[in-house]
Each structure stands twice: as structure tokens, then as C-alpha cells.
Amino acid sequence: MPAAPDFPPSPDAVRPVRALISLSDKAGLEDAARTLHDLGVELVSTGGTRAAIAGFGLPVKDVADLTGFPEMMDGRVKTLHPVVHGGLLGVRDAADHAKAMSDHGIGAIDIVWIDLYPFESTVAAGGTFEAAVENIDIGGPAMIRSGSKNHGYVAVCVDAASVAEVMAALKADGTTSLALRKRLAARAFARTAAYDAAVSGWFADQVEDAAPARKSISGALAQTLRYGENPHQTGAFYRTAEVRPGVARAEQVQGKELGYNNIADADAAYELVAEFEAPACVIVKHANPCGVAVGADLSEAYARALECDSVSAFGGVIAVNRPLNGADARAITDIFTEVVIAPGADEDARAVFAAKKNLRLLITDGLPDAHGPGEVFRSVAGGFLVQGRDRSRLTAADLRIVTRRQPTPTEIADMLFAFTVAKHVKSNAIVYAKDGQTAGIGAGQMNRRDSARIAAIRAREAGEAKGLAHSLAEGSACASEAFFPFADGLLEAIGAGATAVIQPGGSMRDAEVIAAADEAGIAMAFTGVRVFRH
Structure with missing residues (x-):
């Protein structure tokens, strides 16, 4: 690791003399460019951004005018040059840096505004592999990182909020403060990190690497929260790049x-x-x-x-x-x-x-694809867990009837409905359902028997609330999201009034559970699919 140079302290106020702007999205460009020009800041740009600024009637230099090299290789090489990065990285008040800049004709760049190639939106729109690769920005992140590292002198903008802050500061006294430049640098490094995470995640998908050696998750702040689960906890809400209708x-x-x-x-x-x-x-x-x-x-x-x-x-x-x-x-x-x-x-x-x-x-203007691809995450101390979204979908053809009595078509429909709900109930989960309606739900207990009891209580109370002499679980289907390890949970369901049961099966005591079902004269189906939700 290189030793930290003995640089002089960064100045608090920097009066910019040159700004480099390179944008895919030109929104807000004219106002910012005019403000900078009116303050005497020289504008430098590339390609379409340079043409847009010139179209506003403002003087603007092409990066090629600084580097002496034309844009080449279909635009892949234009800003990767010592004149650009020296202008961004040079510590103005360090004697050897200042001498190098003078010796090589490198002028300082004090403001950088770059929004990066639209890689994320290209992928979201279903772009081809080749289109996605061409929209991986190389020069942009390099300039953002160079300017952010040298935040003692350079103000880096990566979004409209950053530009607004810089414009407000310049309109106030013509300078940017060190505190502002630090905030901008933190935001800029977060942006390049998110960009790299999007690229690496996409590439892992392309090569079908479900568990890459390194995995990054990025999100954009959607909302600061008054608190987390409880008032003494902090909270914030971030939006990922996943385009999925929902909250x-x-x-x-x-x-x-x-x-x-x-x-x-x-x-x-x-x-x-x-x-x-x-x-x-x-x-x-x-x-x-x-x-x-x-x-x-x-x-x-x-x-x-x-x-x-x-x-x-x-x-x-x-x-x-x-x-x-x-x-x-x-x-x-x-x-x-x-x-x-x-x-x-x-x-x-x-x-x-x-x-x-x-x-x-x-x-939301849409529904999520309940059976589409995707990942879910959970933090643990020192790490996080990643798993594929539960895309399971059962039909009558997936069921294996293991009892002597066959379920009726109505019972099969009730079983599938109940199992679908159980998939979304915290384990251990028991769901009673009948005619497309839950009758009782037991969630999150440490044993399956107690979940079945709680669900039965709910069903009995629901029946009482309707003025019925019986529980809503009478004649229902019971779903268990995992197998019954003993017959006791099944017996609770039978006692609650269930006439059909759906469960994954796979217990060492399946034979005992099936025998209890047969003795009670109910139908039971195995799914072969477990839907734990912890």
C-alpha cells in the first residue's frame, strides 16, 4: 500500500475555472451550462454533449482539443488520457503535482458532471448482449473516481441533485466548499459502485453463475423513514434496479x-x-x-x-x-x-x-409475476443470504394422493388454494380454506401442532362471528407448508373439521400420518414441494 503523501490541507473554497460535462441524459444541461458560462467557467465536453452545448450558443471545447487525440474506436477512447486525468487528480497546492501539470500543459478541471452510459436502462429494456456491453461505460466511471478522489479541489456531479447543489453554491459566492465536495464525492463513489454492481450482476446472469465469488447489491434511496421496526431503530427504504410492480x-x-x-x-x-x-x-x-x-x-x-x-x-x-x-x-x-x-x-x-x-x-400499475425469476436477500451478522424467489406453482396434476379416499374436485381446488396461501405464511404454517376463502390461519409457531390449533381457534371464532353453529373449518382443506413430523398436527386439523389435507410429505413417519388420515376417512395429497417461509 503506498504511503500517504504529505499534501497541504485542501482549501475550503474553490473557485472553478473549468468544467467537464459528458451526459447521456441532457435534461437540465442548458441551464447549468449557461450558469457556468456566466460565471466565467470554461466548458469542455464530448460528442453529443459538446454539440448540445454549442447548440445553445455557448463556447465549448472538445476533449480532443485538450488531449490532442481524436475520439477513436467508436467512442471507446476519448477521455482516457493523462491531460484529462491529470487535470482531475492533480493536487493543486502540492509543488510536484503543480510542476507536472505545468510541464505537461495540464489544466485543472474543477467540476465534473457525468451521468454514465445508460447500461441499466438498456438491460431493463431487454437490450441484446452486444447492446448491453457497448453501454458499459469505462471513461465515465474513471473520471468520476478521479475527481472524487481529488475532492479537495474537484466537485463531482452524478445526478440532478448534485448539479443543483453545485449551481446553488456557485450562484451564492462563486465557489464550492470542501464540505460540499466531500458530500458529492461520497455520492459519486456510491453511484459508480451501484453501476459496477449492475454490470457484474448482469454478467453473472449471462454466464449462468448463480453464486458468483463476489456479489454486490445496490439501491437508490427511495425514502428516509422516521424509524425502523421500532422507534429506537433507524430506517431507510431503497429501490433496486429490479423492475417489478410492487411497493x-x-x-x-x-x-x-x-x-x-x-x-x-x-x-x-x-x-x-x-x-x-x-x-x-x-x-x-x-x-x-x-x-x-x-x-x-x-x-x-x-x-x-x-x-x-x-x-x-x-x-x-x-x-x-x-x-x-x-x-x-x-x-x-x-x-x-x-x-x-x-x-x-x-x-x-x-x-x-x-x-x-x-x-x-x-x-402500482401492474402485478408482480408471482412465478417469475428473481432473488431475495436476508442479512445475517457479517453477511447476507441469497436465494431464488419461490416460483413454485402447483396444479392438480402435481398432487400424489396417498390415502384410500380420493379427494373430490372441490377438495382439490380447496387444497391448492390453501397451499398457495401457506406458501406466504411464516413457518410453521397451517391454513384451513374452503371455497376460495381462508377459514383459519396459524403462523410462526415452533411446532406444527400449535399452528394447527391456532388456525382452528381462528376458524371457530370466525364461524361464531357469522352466527354459525360450526367452525368455518368444517369441511375445509388443510394445508401444511412442510411435512407433518408426527400425526398430532394432522389430528388437530381433523378435529377442526378438515376433510382433506395437502402437505409436502417426506417425513420418516409418513406412514403413521397416512394411517391416521385413513382412519379418519379424509383425503390427503403429497406435493413433494416444501414452501418454508422463515
């Missing part, structure tokens, strides 16, 4: 600022509701669904979802898979709800929600 890219139409828990719950609800083709509603409380149902329309789906557990639904998050109308909105606002997330909402629905000032309404 990260939703428009918040109204309501209070989203909190950490609101965002987590809205994501959980929306990922589940996207599993269904019929009009569906999911109500989530503390990351677990407390009611899920399909219906002829959203109003019916919501009413049926609420029946499952109206107590837990209070203050929950509601997700639907169709655009909302006024009738849907009036039904949903009958009880206190924290967040509603939907692919759309008409004017009548928005007017109804507007009367509930604290309710957050999120519109």
Missing part, C-alpha cells in the same frame, strides 16, 4: 408517510395476491395474511377475506389484484386500515379513500 415502485396517492412495517407488510400482501387469477383480496397483519379470499369481484373478495379474522384485520394492510372502484373502496374503509395497495383505482375509489386522510393508498 418499491408504487405511487403513493395519499396518506401519511409509509413506515418500515407498512412497507414490509404491503410487500407481503401484494406478493400473495398476485398468485390468484380471480378477483382476490389479501389482508396482512405483521407480515402474515390473516384473511385471503377470491370472489366474483373485489368487494366480495374483501368481505370474504375479512370474515376469516376480523379482529386481526383492524389496522392491517389490504392488497387486491384488480383496479378498485367506488364500491370496493367503501367496503374497505368500513374498518381502520393502514395501507391499501392495488394495481389501480378509479376516481370514485380515490374520492372515497380521500375521506380517510391517514390511509395510505398505493397504486
